[in-house]
Amino acid sequence: MIQKQKxxxxxxxxxxxxxxxxxxxxxxxMEKYNYNYIRTPIIEATELFHRGIGETxxxxxxxxxxxxxxxxxxxxxxxxxxxxxVRSYIENKMFGDSNQPVKVYYNGTMYRYERPQSGRDRELxxxxxxxLGSDDPLSDAEVISLAVNIYKILGLKEIKVNINSLxxxxxxxxxxxxxxxxxxxxxSNFCEDCRERLEKNPLRILDCKVDxxxxxxxxxPKTIDYLNEESRIRFNxxxxxxxxxxxxxxxxxxxxxxxxxxxxxxFEIEAKVEGFGSNNVLGGGGRYNGLVNQLDGPxxxxxxxxxxxxxxxxxxxxxxxxxxxxxDIDLFLMYVNEDEKKYAAYLSQELRLAGFIxxxxxxxxxxxxxxxxxxxxxxxxxxxxxxxxxxxxxxxIKNNETKTEEIISLDVLIYYLDEQISxxxxxxxxxxxxxNHCHDEKHECSGECGGKCHCHDE
Numbered sequence: 001m002i003q004k005q006k007x008x009x010x011x012x013x014x015x016x017x018x019x020x021x022x023x024x025x026x027x028x029x030m031e032k033y034n035y036n037y038i039r040t041p042i043i044e045a046t047e048l049f050h051r052g053i054g055e056t057x058x059x060x061x062x063x064x065x066x067x068x069x070x071x072x073x074x075x076x077x078x079x080x081x082x083x084x085x086v087r088s089y090i091e092n093k094m095f096g097d098s099n100q101p102v103k104v105y106y107n108g109t110m111y112r113y114e115r116p117q118s119g120r121d122r123e124l125x126x127x128x129x130x131x132l133g134s135d136d137p138l139s140d141a142e143v144i145s146l147a148v149n150i151y152k153i154l155g156l157k158e159i160k161v162n163i164n165s166l167x168x169x170x171x172x173x174x175x176x177x178x179x180x181x182x183x184x185x186x187x188s189n190f191c192e193d194c195r196e197r198l199e200k201n202p203l204r205i206l207d208c209k210v211d212x213x214x215x216x217x218x219x220x221p222k223t224i225d226y227l228n229e230e231s232r233i234r235f236n237x238x239x240x241x242x243x244x245x246x247x248x249x250x251x252x253x254x255x256x257x258x259x260x261x262x263x264x265x266x267f268e269i270e271a272k273v274e275g276f277g278s279n280n281v282l283g284g285g286g287r288y289n290g291l292v293n294q295l296d297g298p299x300x301x302x303x304x305x306x307x308x309x310x311x312x313x314x315x316x317x318x319x320x321x322x323x324x325x326x327x328d329i330d331l332f333l334m335y336v337n338e339d340e341k342k343y344a345a346y347l348s349q350e351l352r353l354a355g356f357i358x359x360x361x362x363x364x365x366x367x368x369x370x371x372x373x374x375x376x377x378x379x380x381x382x383x384x385x386x387x388x389x390x391x392x393x394x395x396x397i398k399n400n401e402t403k404t405e406e407i408i409s410l411d412v413l414i415y416y417l418d419e420q421i422s423x424x425x426x427x428x429x430x431x432x433x434x435x436n437h438c439h440d441e442k443h444e445c446s447g448e449c450g451g452k453c454h455c456h457d458e
Contacts, residue, residue, distance in 0.1 A: 007114075007122025009310075017325045018313055019125075022154065023107060026127055029150050030105045033142070035129055038104040040084035042111075046074040052083035052261060052295055063112040077111035081128045082261075082288070082304055083295075089132050090297035101133035107309075121310060128285070128306030132292070135301035137234055140265040140287060141241035147269055147283060147305050148247055154312075155321035156282075158272035162252035163238070166203075166223055166263050167231035169290075175226040176202055186216045206256045222253035231264065238265050261288040265303065273315045282315060283307025326357070328378035330421055331397075333360040333385060334370040340385040347385075354414050356421075374400065380424060381417065 004010060011019055030037070046066050065077040078084055085104060089095065094102045107127040114120060129146065131139045144161060151159050166172050179202035183190070187198050191210040198205070206220060227235065242249050255266050266286035273280060285305030292300035316323070331351065333344040344360045351358045359377060361370050367384065374382045382398045389395055395413060398405045399420070408416050 005122070007116035009121060009123070014325065014327065015313070017327070018316065018323060019309065021323050021325060022309060022313060022316070025154055026105075026107060026150060029146065029153065030129065033103070033146050035103045035105045035146075038085060038088065038106050039108065040078075040081070040088050040106065042078055042109060043075050044078055044084055044087065046076040048083050048087055048295070049076050049079060052086065052291060053080065063114050065111045065113055079110055079112045081106045081108065081110065081126055081306060082130060082291070085130050085304075086132070086291055086295055086297070086302070089300075090292060090295060095133065095292075095298055095300060101131050101139070103129070103131050105129040125309040126306050127309060128304060130302060130304040132302045133300055134303070135289065137237035137265075138241050140238045140303050141245060141247070143285065143303050143305050144242065144249075144267055144269075145245045145247050147285075147307065151269065151271065151282065151312075154316060155323070156271045156273070156315060156319060159248075160270050160272070161242075161247060161249040161267060162255055162270070163242075163249050163265065163267040164223055164251065164253055164255040165227060165231060165235040165238075165265055166256065166286075167227040167235075168263060171223075171227045171231045172263060174228075175221065175223055178221045178226060179203065179205070182221055183216075189214065189216060203256050206254065223256070224251070224253050234264060255284075261291040261294070262286040263289055267305075269307075271315050271319075273318045275318045276315060282311055328380060329357040329359050330379070330417065331356060331358045331381045331383060332370075332374035332377060332379035333358065333383050334367060334374070335361065335385045336367060337387065339387060340390070343385055343390060351414070351417070356414075356417060380421060 027037075046064075049064060064079055067075055069075050085106065089102060105128065108125065110124050110126045111122060112124065113122060116122060129143060131143060144163070148159055148161060167175065180198060183194075183198055183202060183205060187195050190205065193210070194205045206217065224232075224235070239249070239251075249267075252268075255268055256262075264287040266284070268281050268284035270280045271282055283306055285303070287301070287303040289299075289301040291302060292298065333348055335341045335344045341361075348358045348360050359379075361373065365373060371382070379400055382400055383395055386396065389407065390410075393410050394407050395410050396405055396407050397413075397416070401424070
């Protein structure tokens, strides 16, 4: 039997519905913030990631899926989304658009060759957002607030934002020199990778997973102590805008992020989730003002964020967040003979186009088996098509919850279903709350509605 590749997952059934629900929330929120969807290729020139992400990063050195195609070109499966977006921004001359900044988001598959473990797969789905063409600290705060609000709307409660600043090029150079001077006498106490990083990119030492508990590492110089005045003022502005937006945050000077292109603001967002383990970071990002120029485009200030959907879905499941996942259908059509089957094919088509979730029998089950299938699909209503009723332009329909049956005219079937299903959904939305409660007053929902009652309208 051929099996899926190590570090890859099949997503189906209820889990797939959760993923689609999360996608819907992301799409809705991005629209509210005026971000446009962008889709870039899964395969790109290897040079894009080596130049963009950085030759000293683990993503490039250890995790990149690189190969040569039949034309002898060096190709990589994308390990992250930002470099591809920047390539598209340059190639399509988006910097010349009159509408600036360019605000885009993506949601797609990435590939990293790493040891599979909880929350880390070789094939992963990542969503992210990029603001290209704005150096305003307000853009930094907006990206952070958008990410936080997505998590909160999905139902995660204890969200924590950690922010730091790497400063401008001058600040970063001063900090780099301080790190080399600090680590040099002790570098023999670190792993082989860190010994190689010392001269190439000492900031990567701070991000080491092997030596993260090393006391020398914990006492290393902090980035914010080496910010020049301009960088410090800028970082203070980001905090000021976050305060205005009422986004809670903590300054964490140990955050440097894992990619070389960051400068100024860097941040991580974590959630306190029972059973999530020590690594509770859901996503992160920061400012990368030099990347567009580094990839042969014009000087363009940018800021962005990315999150792995697998970790996000896992957090929602561990938190037992109630989600409005559709796990039933509106109507199941049953039949006995071929003429009734043909009418089932016709009627299911008409009802689906009218907006109803409809299914019918496809495997040749007897009527008893069809009833069982209707129950498995949680059908709100069932209908056994009967030739005699159809000849009279009638249909017998059964409410699967109350077990009551009615014979109605086929001419009013759509109106009947619409009215009956609306009544059922209204009952389902009851949570014990006063659904006419004034929204000017603070009101807590009991939670039984799964977020559907009027208490959640605003």
